[in-house]
Structures are given as structure tokens and as C-alpha cells.
Amino acid sequence: MEHFHNPQKDTGHYSNDLRYVLSLQNTISAFEEIKTWKGYSITPLHSLDSLASDIGIKNIYYKDESSRFGLGSFKALGGTYGVLKFIHHALQKEVGDKVSVKDIHAGKYSEQISKYTVTTATDGNHGRSVAFGAMLFGCKCQIYIHSEVSAGRQKAMENLEANVTRISGNYDESLRICIDAAEKNNWHVISDTSYEGYTKYPRYIMAGYNVMAEEIVSQLNNLPFPTHVFLQGGVGSFPGAICGYFWEKFPNNNIKFIVVESEHAPCLIRSAQNNQMTSVDIKKETMMAGLSCGEPSLLGWTILSKGVDDFITISDASIPESMRLLAKNRPSIEAGESSVAGLEGLMQTMNNKKVAEKMSLDSNSIVLLFGTEGATDPEIYDEIINTT
Numbered sequence: 001m002e003h004f005h006n007p008q009k010d011t012g013h014y015s016n017d018l019r020y021v022l023s024l025q026n027t028i029s030a031f032e033e034i035k036t037w038k039g040y041s042i043t044p045l046h047s048l049d050s051l052a053s054d055i056g057i058k059n060i061y062y063k064d065e066s067s068r069f070g071l072g073s074f075k076a077l078g079g080t081y082g083v084l085k086f087i088h089h090a091l092q093k094e095v096g097d098k099v100s101v102k103d104i105h106a107g108k109y110s111e112q113i114s115k116y117t118v119t120t121a122t123d124g125n126h127g128r129s130v131a132f133g134a135m136l137f138g139c140k141c142q143i144y145i146h147s148e149v150s151a152g153r154q155k156a157m158e159n160l161e162a163n164v165t166r167i168s169g170n171y172d173e174s175l176r177i178c179i180d181a182a183e184k185n186n187w188h189v190i191s192d193t194s195y196e197g198y199t200k201y202p203r204y205i206m207a208g209y210n211v212m213a214e215e216i217v218s219q220l221n222n223l224p225f226p227t228h229v230f231l232q233g234g235v236g237s238f239p240g241a242i243c244g245y246f247w248e249k250f251p252n253n254n255i256k257f258i259v260v261e262s263e264h265a266p267c268l269i270r271s272a273q274n275n276q277m278t279s280v281d282i283k284k285e286t287m288m289a290g291l292s293c294g295e296p297s298l299l300g301w302t303i304l305s306k307g308v309d310d311f312i313t314i315s316d317a318s319i320p321e322s323m324r325l326l327a328k329n330r331p332s333i334e335a336g337e338s339s340v341a342g343l344e345g346l347m348q349t350m351n352n353k354k355v356a357e358k359m360s361l362d363s364n365s366i367v368l369l370f371g372t373e374g375a376t377d378p379e380i381y382d383e384i385i386n387t388t
């Protein structure tokens with residue numbers, strides 16, 4: 001495990017500059033919209049007390065996204081909302097300001113919408129969410145996947161009527177191909193990562209992710225508040241959104257944020273070490289497919305660079321074991337490969353006294369984890385769970 005304590009951590013309040021990147025107001029708007037969708041229901045927040053006591057902390061809360069909108073991951077909150085926001089804006093441009101989201105849901109503009117094509121690069125989960133949005137609202141969808149995305153994840157997107165193209169390189173290359181193709185064909189990129197000149201839809205997508213945070217706050221109700229939040233990072237949009245939300249909403253709670261990455265895709269820890277956004281080459285694909293990203297998201301990184309206390313990387317070695325551990329929990333928890341990264345990061349930290357001390361993790365700590373996906377590729381999941 002590699003560990004880096006962030007000297008740039010800002011202990012002050014969430015600034016107006018950061019509010020421009022992502023604000024509670026963005027989250028509230030997303031929540032108001034998303035909770036009206038058919039199939040919306042609050043996902044469970046499990047309390048893993050016995051596991052917590054086994055590893056020497058007070059409690060673990062585990063937000064379980066395996067059932068989100070039947071799509072198997074938290075990404076269902078982001079991409080679908082991004083597609084809706086795009087359609088709304090495009091129609092307002094084409095038809096006029098009178099176009100309302102309610103009319104879009106009612107199918108009033110289905111003819112215009114059917115002419116739009118949304119596109120994205122993905123390792124599976126985000127693409128599934130964009131494809132779901134395209135199907136729900138009636139536009140076309142072109143997805144780019146890289147060489148290592150599993151056949152099961154490809155099929156899941158095709159089942160949602162997306163056209164899926166597999167390229168020969170890695171995720172970062174699939175994104176470049178997607179952007180080029182969009183420009184040539186007048187398609188519309190709905191990406192979950194942001195970069196210079198492209199931040200509008202990733203911001204909405206991050207706001208959509210924060211529906212999880214809104215739910216957690218209501219689920220915690222009178223329960224003790226988390227002292228630490230472990231967040232698994234790919235491009236950093238998800239951890240950036242959650243970190244920004246809790247920082248802005250609870251400025252005095254002194255929550256510690258820890259980002260966990262795969263050792264094969266350490267772009268966020270390298271960015272922290274260099275104190276500037278840093279890309280890495282993906283030389284080996286991690287089994288945590290959702291975390292296999294070499295280029296940080298601009299918006300995500302802007303929040304993480306100041307909001308995160310510690311960055312760590314983990315290997316794939318114990319991921320299957322952690323998945324089986326959660327499957328055996330009562331109630332049983334379906335957790336995919338990327339889902340257990342936070343738990344794995346926590347357990348490895350607790351095995352490293354020096355790092356645990358640096359993070360002030362001890363028997364009084366209450367850790368919030370995000371089970372970001374379920375069995376998003378059921379074949380791979382079953383194989384892992386049934387191996388002893």
C-alpha cells in the first residue's frame with residue numbers, strides 16, 4: 001500500500017471558488033429531479049458493526065448502490081441526469097425557453113429528441129447510465145469501450161439499445177476517440193470526466209452522484225456522524241462530489257477524507273504528490289474496472305486537491321476476498337470489484353499502524369464507505385464469489 005498525506009489540505013470552509021465547481025445547490029436541484037423518476041428508491045446504508053470491531057474501529061456505514069435503478073451502480077444517478085440536462089438545453093435552443101423537463105418526461109418533444117445522439121467513453125457503469133438515459137428519453141446513443149472492458153458489461157449497454165464500439169487501446173484512448181467522433185458527427189459528449197473547456201455535463205453528473213450523500217444524511221438521522229470517509233477514485237468525479245458535499249454542508253465536523261486508487265491507475269495520488277493534475281500511463285488493467293483511469297477529472301481534482309487528507313493505493317490481491325466477505329455478511333451484500341476498494345483501503349490501513357495513526361483511525365472512528373457497484377458483470381462476480 002502506498003500512502004501520501006496531503007500537505008495542501010485546506011482546513012477552512014468550502015470556498016466560493018469551489019462552490020462554482022460544485023455546490024449544494026447543484027445537488028439539491030439534481031435530487032429534486034431524480035427522486036421523481038420511476039424506479040427511484042433510497043438505497044440501503046448498512047451498519048457493519050462486527051466487521052468494524054474485528055478491525056478495531058467503532059463502526060462502518062456502507063452505502064450499498066448495487067440496486068440503484070436496476071443498473072447496478074451509483075453511476076445510474078449521474079449519466080442519466082446528464083443526458084436529461086443535455087436534452088433540456090438542446091431543446092431550449094431549438095424550440096425555445098418554454099420547454100420544461102415535465103414536457104420531456106411526457107414525450108412532447110420525442111420527434112426532436114430522436115434526432116440527437118449522445119456519446120461517451122466508459123469502462124461500463126457510466127456508459128450504462130448514459131444508455132439508460134438515452135433509452136428513457138428517446139435519443140440515440142454511441143458508446144466507446146476499451147479493449148479490456150468485459151463482454152458482460154458491453155452486453156448490458158447493448159441491451160439498453162446503445163451502439164457500442166470497442167477500440168484497441170485503454171480508457172483514456174477510448175475517450176479521445178469518442179471526442180473526435182463526436183466532433184465529426186455532431187454527436188454530444190456526455191462524459192463523467194471533465195477537462196479544460198468541458199465541464200458543463202460532468203458538473204451535473206457529479207451533482208447526480210450526490211443524491212447518495214443527501215440520502216445518507218437522512219439515513220444517519222440520529223446516528224453518530226462518520227469521522228472518516230474512504231472514497232475510491234477513478235477519474236475523481238465521484239470522490240470529488242462526495243468530498244465537496246460533506247465539506248460544504250458540515251464545515252465544522254472535521255471529517256477526514258481518504259481517496260483509494262488502484263496501484264495500476266494512481267493519477268490522483270500522483271497529482272497530490274506533484275501538487276498539480278498529473279496523468280499516468282495505464283500499463284496494466286486492474287480488476288477494479290471502474291477505477292482504471294489515468295487522467296484526473298478537472299472538476300474532481302479541483303475539490304480533491306484541497307479537501308482530501310490522505311491518498312492511498314491498493315493492489316488487486318485481496319479484492320476477491322473482500323467481495324466474498326461482504327457476500328457472507330448478514331444481510332448478504334452484493335459488492336462488485338470496484339465496490340470493495342474503500343473497504344479494502346480501510347482494512348489495509350488498519351493493518352499499517354503508522355498510517356492508521358497518521359489518519360487518526362482508532363477505536364473511536366466511524367467510517368463511511370461507498371459500495372459503488374453490485375454484480376455489474378454477473379459472470380465475473382459469480383466466478384469470484386464461488387472461488388474459495
Ligand SMILES: Cc1ncc(COP(=O)(O)O)c(C=O)c1O
Pocket residue numbers: 073075123125126192232233234235236237238239289290291293338339372373
Ligand atoms: C463502481 C465504480 N466505483 C467507483 C468509480 C470511480 O468514480 P470516478 O471515476 O468518478 O472517480 C467508478 C467509475 O467508473 C465506478 O464505476
